[in-house]
Amino acid sequence: MTVNESKNKSESSNSILVVENLKKTYGTGDEALKGVSFEVGGGEFVSIVGPSGAGKSTLIRCINRLVEPDSGKVLLEGTDIIKLGKGELTKTRRDIGMIFQEFNLVERLSVMENVLSGRLGYTSTLNSFLRRFSDDDISFALETLKRVGLREFADNRADELSGGQRQRVGIARAVVQRPRIILVDEPTSSLDPEISRNVMDLIEEVSVEDDMPVLINLHDVDLAKEYGERVIGLRDGEKIFDDLPEEFDEQAMNRLYRGASDEEF
């Protein structure tokens, strides 16, 4: 099911996401992305690493256009997201799940309502006003809460949960969208090391069980190598590494974080 049929004209026909020459310069003159290209295949777990300020977060946010890129292409199953009008963009965002560093839960709503908000794209405005969701959505949301181990917290308010639990709600919210890909922006930066691993395990589990492609920003290189099937290295808005985690050695590490080029060695 993850293999896309012929819509995608680029060379690898099994890529869910194709990013081509993506550029973004902020109003402050900060060149966050200087033309980044890569692909994510079906079910693939891809880590993005790099020092802070390298453009990791901008890259992830340009894919669902929470940040507007200046130029380039973002093809999701062949559809160029950059070219979409406002209404089409809103529809297409339903196919892209997102998990945030600060969880971004609606703190004053219940855990269940937070998970169900992942279905808003499929719910009419009137029904959203009445907090009325379809039976399918409700049973899927409950099932997903069970899956992330929070079924008994369904009626708790989100702000009563611990950090790790909140991030699980964030994951459940992304999963109930039934997306084609999940974007993850530094999911563990606000969490303890041990909780971080639980959260990473859960994301990996979703990726494997649902054959879900995951594109994830991580500042922790060890986690990125351990969980990633592929590692992309960003520095100063440029991709300088894109290979298997085994290939991400000391030298690659130096190039990425210390700015040392090969010639200097």
Add this chain to the structure above:
Amino acid sequence: MDKWEPKSRKEKFRQRALIVFALALMVWSALAIDVQWSTMGGLSALGDVIGSFFPPDLGYVPSLLQPAWETFEMAIVGTLAAVVMAVPVALISAKNITPSKTIAYPIGRAIIVVSRSIHEIIWALIFVAALGLGPFPGTLALGFRSIGFLGKLLAEEIEGIDEGQIEAMKACGANQAQIILFAVLPQIKPRIIGLTIYRWDINFRMSTVLGIVGAGGIGYEIQSAMQRFRYSQASSVILVILVMVAIGEIVSARLREQVT
């Protein structure tokens, strides 16, 4: 030897200059308003007037209960109507979520400024002129002034909300209305409730004087008693207002405790 003083000499001088300036301003203002010391002798008459307010004509109180209740209702209806109108005004007047910075935002801000800069009494005079005497124009007057107050403070609250929650709803594919329903309103709900109670408290006190310009409520009673020189009746009206405001104070304090 090292010395340390909490304030430098320059600062001390500046402080003293400021005090002198404030005193000068007071004197100048007193001269400008042309205080007529000669008529101060008439102050002894004030004693007579105040004396004639006592004792209050308590037999008059039962006939005041209906207008007192009307005052209470005016405050409730005026405040609730204002909240319903103020929320959309706040939504277009908050920089972070306004649908358009060039059209909607200035309209929202204009509504707030007009509403706030015209006093309840003036609103009441306008509505009484347009609609005649009674509690309805008074209620409208309370509502129109409250829209600006509530709209301004709610817009400020919206500008301070956690944008991450909005981002998350956007990322799910929620439309603008759904973003407001799920990410904005839950964040400002406690403030809406708190401000509504606070404004009701203000409106309740304000509605006791609206009757003076014919806009319903208990204020009309004080006006008519004074005009007929029935000072003992006027003092019982003041007594009733005092009790009403005290009750209002207690009720709103209790309600606010419930919210936080």
